[in-house]
Amino acid sequence: MPIKAITPDYHGDFKDGVEKFHGNQIVNIHWEKHLMFAWPMCVPLPPAMPFGALIEGVLPGIFGKHPDFAKIDWNRVEWSTSKGAFTPDPAKSLADNGIGHKTTIRFRTPGLNGVNGNAVC
Amino acid sequence: MAAEGNSKPAKKLSLKENYALLTRGLGWEPSYEKKEDIFRYISFEGVKIHDWDKWEDPFRLTMDAYWKYQGEKERKLYAIVDAFQQHNGQFNVTDARYVQALKLFINGITELEYDSHRGFNILAREFPGVGPRIAAQMQSLDELRHATTQIHTISQYAKYFTGMNEFPYQFDRVWYLSIPKSFFEDAVTSGPFEFIVAISFAFEYVLTNLAFMPWMSGAAFNGDMATVSFGFSAQSDEARHMTLGIEVIKFLLEQDPGNVPLVQKWIDKWFWRGYRLLSLLATMMDYMLPKRVMAWNEAWEIYYEQNGGALFADLARYGIKPPKRAPETIAEKGHVAHQMWSVFYGVRDAVGFQTWLPSDEEMAWMSEKYPDTFDKYYRPRYEYWKSLEAAGTPFKNATLPQLCQVCQWPCLFTESGDPTTLSLRESEYQGQTFHTCSDGCKDIFDDTPEKYVHAWLPVHQIYQGNCFLPGVDPTAPDFNPMYEALRYMGIKPGIDGGDYKGSADATNWENWTSRPANIHEGAYTDAVRDTANPADASARKTS
Numbered sequence: 001m002p003i004k005a006i007t008p009d010y011h012g013d014f015k016d017g018v019e020k021f022h023g024n025q026i027v028n029i030h031w032e033k034h035l036m037f038a039w040p041m042c043v044p045l046p047p048a049m050p051f052g053a054l055i056e057g058v059l060p061g062i063f064g065k066h067p068d069f070a071k072i073d074w075n076r077v078e079w080s081t082s083k084g085a086f087t088p089d090p091a092k093s094l095a096d097n098g099i100g101h102k103t104t105i106r107f108r109t110p111g112l113n114g115v116n117g118n119a120v121c
Numbered sequence: 122m123a124a125e126g127n128s129k130p131a132k133k134l135s136l137k138e139n140y141a142l143l144t145r146g147l148g149w150e151p152s153y154e155k156k157e158d159i160f161r162y163i164s165f166e167g168v169k170i171h172d173w174d175k176w177e178d179p180f181r182l183t184m185d186a187y188w189k190y191q192g193e194k195e196r197k198l199y200a201i202v203d204a205f206q207q208h209n210g211q212f213n214v215t216d217a218r219y220v221q222a223l224k225l226f227i228n229g230i231t232e233l234e235y236d237s238h239r240g241f242n243i244l245a246r247e248f249p250g251v252g253p254r255i256a257a258q259m260q261s262l263d264e265l266r267h268a269t270t271q272i273h274t275i276s277q278y279a280k281y282f283t284g285m286n287e288f289p290y291q292f293d294r295v296w297y298l299s300i301p302k303s304f305f306e307d308a309v310t311s312g313p314f315e316f317i318v319a320i321s322f323a324f325e326y327v328l329t330n331l332a333f334m335p336w337m338s339g340a341a342f343n344g345d346m347a348t349v350s351f352g353f354s355a356q357s358d359e360a361r362h363m364t365l366g367i368e369v370i371k372f373l374l375e376q377d378p379g380n381v382p383l384v385q386k387w388i389d390k391w392f393w394r395g396y397r398l399l400s401l402l403a404t405m406m407d408y409m410l411p412k413r414v415m416a417w418n419e420a421w422e423i424y425y426e427q428n429g430g431a432l433f434a435d436l437a438r439y440g441i442k443p444p445k446r447a448p449e450t451i452a453e454k455g456h457v458a459h460q461m462w463s464v465f466y467g468v469r470d471a472v473g474f475q476t477w478l479p480s481d482e483e484m485a486w487m488s489e490k491y492p493d494t495f496d497k498y499y500r501p502r503y504e505y506w507k508s509l510e511a512a513g514t515p516f517k518n519a520t521l522p523q524l525c526q527v528c529q530w531p532c533l534f535t536e537s538g539d540p541t542t543l544s545l546r547e548s549e550y551q552g553q554t555f556h557t558c559s560d561g562c563k564d565i566f567d568d569t570p571e572k573y574v575h576a577w578l579p580v581h582q583i584y585q586g587n588c589f590l591p592g593v594d595p596t597a598p599d600f601n602p603m604y605e606a607l608r609y610m611g612i613k614p615g616i617d618g619g620d621y622k623g624s625a626d627a628t629n630w631e632n633w634t635s636r637p638a639n640i641h642e643g644a645y646t647d648a649v650r651d652t653a654n655p656a657d658a659s660a661r662k663t664s
Contacts (some may be wrong), residue, residue, distance in 0.1 A: 003571040004166050004312065014577030016552060020585045028523040028556070033541060036502055036516060038464045039531040040523035040545065044584045062520045082547045102554040104523060104545060119541040121502040 018101040025101040027054075027094065031063055032106055033113040036121040040104050051097045052090030068112040078108040134183075143183035145174075148251035160249045166312035169377035173250030176372055179364040180256065187259055190357075191266065198270060198354040205347045206277050211655070215343040215411040216640050217282065217630035218621060221474040221509040222409035223275055223348070224284045225401065228473060229301045231271040236305035238264035240316050247313045252484070256365050257317075264357040270354060274347045281633075282626050284473045284617040294588070295473060295610045296521075296579035298516045303576060304398045310572075315387050317369050323391035323444075325359065326366030327429055328399055333359055335420045336402060339410045367432075372438040381440050393445035393561035397528040403458035404465070407487065408479065411640055416490035418454040428450060446561035452537035455494035459487075463502060464533050467518035471603065473612045475621035478503055478510065480641035498540050515620075519603065521580045525558035526573050527565045532558045534546075550574065 003010060010084055018025050024044035041062050045054065055074060063069050079086055081103050088097045099105065115121045134142070151159055163170075183189075202212075214220065241261035248254045269488040272288075279285035292298050308319045337352035373380045403417035425447075425526065433443040462476070469476040479487065484503065506516050522531030523545075536544045546563040548555045550570045557563040566573050582588050586595055588609045594600065598605055607614050621627050627638035631648040638645055 003569040005522060005571075006162060006165055006312075011571045012573070014551075015575045015577060016581045016585075017553070022586065024584070026581065026584065030523075030543060032543075033610050035535075035541060035543075036463070036467070036505070038460065038543075039469065039533045040543070041520040042523045042580050042584075043520065065514075065516070082545075084610070100554070102556070104547070104556065106545075115505050116501065118501045121505045 003107050008077065015049060016102070021061060021101075025094075027099060028102070028104040029054075029059070029062065030104065030106045031066075032108045033119040034063070034066060034068065034121070035114070035119060037066070040106075045094060047095040047099075047101075048093045050093055051099075054094065055090065067115060071112055072109050076110055078110065080108075096111040139403055140178075140181055140183055143180060143185065144255050145251045147255070156249065160247060162247050163249060164313050167383060168314045168373060168380050170250075170373075171376055173248075173252070174475075175376065176250050176252040177368060178252045178256065179368040180259070180361055182257070182259065182361070184259075186411070188319065191262070193356050193404060194357070195266075195270075199273075201350040202274055202277075202347060205274075205350075205627065207555070210346055211278050211281050212634050213344045213346070217410050217626045218409060218475075219343045219345065220282045220475065220626060221476075221621070222405045223345075223472040224282075225405060225409075226296065226348075227271065227275045227279075227447040228288045228291050229298050229401070230266050231268055231275075231288065232267035233301055233305050234264045234271065236309060237320060238262075238268065238458040240305070240309045244313050244317060251327055253317075253369075260321075260358075260362055260365065263355075263362070266541060267351075267355050269273065270351045274351045276559050277347065280422055281629070283613075283624075284391040287611040291473060291611045295612065296583075296606075297472065299577065299579050300401070300471035301398060301531045304394055307394070307572075309490075314383075318373070318387040319394075321362060321366035323388055324369075324395045325362040327392060327432065329359060329363075329396045329423045330428065331402060331420055333605055334424065335406060335415045336443070338414045339406060339412075342412050342414050343410055370436070370441075371439075371473070374441065378440075385441055386568070388441065389445040390565050393446045393559075393565065394528060396446075396450050397530060397559075397562070399452075400457045401461065401571055407458040407490075408462040408483075413486065416457045416487075418491065421454045445564070446559075449537050449559065449561060453534065455491050456498070456535060459491075459495065460535070461531055461552070464518075464522075464531060467516065468507070469618050469620060470517065470519075470614065471607060471612070471618065473610075475619060475624045475626060475641065478507055480639070482638055482641045494540065518523040521583065523556055524578045524580050525562050526555045526576055527557055527562035529578065530558055531575065532556060534558050572659050 016026070021044055024045060025047050026042060027045050028040035028042050030040035043062075045058065045059060060069070079088055081098070083098070086098060113119050158165075181439065208558055211220075237556050238261050241264060244257035245261055248257060275285060292302060308316050311319065333352060333356055337349055337356075340348040340352065345552050370384065400417075404415050406415065406420065425605075429443070429447070433441065462479075465472060466476045466478065484495070488500065491499075509516050521646045522533070524530070525532055532543060532545055534544050536542045544559050546557040546560065548557065548563060548566055548570070553574075555566055555570070555573070557566055579588070583606045588606045589595065590605070590609050593605050595602070595605075604614060612618060616625060621639070622642075627645055628648075630636070630638045631646045633646060635649055637643055637649050
């Protein structure tokens with residue numbers, strides 16, 4: 001049912017369209033079972049950035065201090081978005097890997113589930 | 122000489138007559154304008170009112186009596202505030218960690234009182250019935266009074282502690298203060314009936330006892346006589362506001378059966394929004410009160426599960442059901458306080474108050490209060506962070522969060538049945554993606570995406586380059602976006618937020634009071650003398 005408003009056909013403007021981010025798109029990244037990073041990390045990234053550059057250049061700055069991070073075997077990481085699981089091609093761009101504006105990426109690192117495996121830190 | 126008949130005193134009016142003349146008697150029927158041209162915003166929401174005179178005035182309070190009562194309360198309150206200031210009452214609180222909670226209060230809550238004043242002003246103009254207009258007018262004045270008394274009371278703290286002197290500026294800019302701001306602006310921009318159900322019923326009637334009972338008891342228990350006094354001064358107003366809330370609901374439900382689904386939808390929405398807002402109190406109660414009176418989960422059991430349960434049982438005869446997402450609030454009650462404090466600690470360099478890790482004494486209390494959740498999910502995290510602090514490599518999270526499009530909290534909450542999985546919800550609308558933190562917020566977005574697409578989400582605004590002071594050049598080689606965004610928000614990096622230990626507030630506290638800045642950890646500086654140590658005490662005695 002459309003909104004009831006004093007103005008007919010009321011519609012707010014879209015505050016966060018991709019055109020407002022100066023060539024970047026918003027990407028949210030969440031490392032599952034490492035909840036001391038307790039929210040999806042929001043970063044602006046160029047859509048043409050290769051997925052491999054996200055892994056090598058962006059994620060260490062966010063998660064690198066966690067003792068599990070250096071132990072990650074990137075070939076075994078399980079990636080997903082709200083559309084389901086996917087296998088990224090590191091050479092292809094974010095866009096070509098299906099990562100659009102405001103996509104939330106979740107990744108799981110099998111065998112690495114937080115300090116002492118407790119998932120909460 | 123006047124005729125005998127003229128000198129006869131006028132018949133004294135009965136209370137009922139007096140009341141009728143001084144409330145409903147103040148209204149009139151328009152003669153040269155159409156009613157619908159005067160009351161323009163009363164029909165678009167779809168609520169049907171057949172007889173405004175069926176409104177039962179819940180207060181039986183006339184305007185002249187109102188001014189008298191309020192004036193009396195003001196005199197009492199300001200006498201106490203004067204005494205508080207003359208006796209340096211700000212140093213009688215338990216320790217300066219308590220003051221960090223007051224920063225959240227003055228920067229994030231007081232402005233809501235002012236917004237509420239605006240909202241009820243609108244109702245006092247828009248409602249055709251005289252009874253509800255008078256009630257809204259009184260509440261509008263109450264809310265203005267609450268904002269004023271809070272500002273006056275807390276101003277004494279602002280003279281001595283950091284982070285409280287820019288509150289109206291910060292309210293409009295600080296990233297986490299968009300949570301309370303967006304809540305009330307959502308309500309004020311709704312129609313008059315949605316506003317009154319949202320604020321008078323869902324917020325005032327169902328939820329604010331949580332703020333007035335456990336929080337004010339906590340203020341008293343920690344020696345903050347100023348906050349307790351404005352709390353008590355406001356409480357008799359609150360009782361009136363709650364009565365208005367229940368009267369509104371009954372009036373709407375009794376006027377037309379078609380109003381029932383509308384009211385139910387607003388209850389579902391605003392209960393959830395109010396809960397999300399008030400759960401900030403969870404972390405204030407459990408973590409920021411050095412001496413605690415009650416845990417959040419206990420407060421939720423008493424003030425929602427028991428009291429709310431009885432209320433909704435009573436409303437069942439109208440066809441009203443308990444709020445749709447109430448079960449989620451019960452499932453979360455053992456988690457929210459801990460989850461929020463964890464994220465505030467992680468981003469302590471980007472907030473306007475100081476944080477600390479809970480002491481052993483505090484963690485023992487939480488284990489006792491939260492036997493099912495604390496030791497399993499939160500103690501291990503704090504103990505790990507303590508070990509990092511001890512090693513000189515404290516944990517910090519420097520990356521901004523994904524925010525919920527509706528409540529604007531970071532998406533930090535977990536699934537009801539799974540505390541180690543974040544509860545992330547997404548909606549697609551006109552080809553764009555929107556994130557919400559929960560099913561409750563997703564329901565709200567999906568119902569009226571037209572309204573929420575233009576939410577001013579601080580994280581996105583920072584990345585769009587809209588949160589820098591004039592003259593800042595984002596292309597400069599030494600440009601630091603986080604530092605500049607904090608300056609824009611009115612937060613002084615390294616002074617207003619950060620670690621409590623070593624902060625200006627903690628150090629000043631020990632210098633000024635000679636008491637530990639953290640009663641659980643002992644003194645941070647040698648400004649505090651070890652009077653508990655007999656050797657030291659006897660040494661001083663003999664000298």
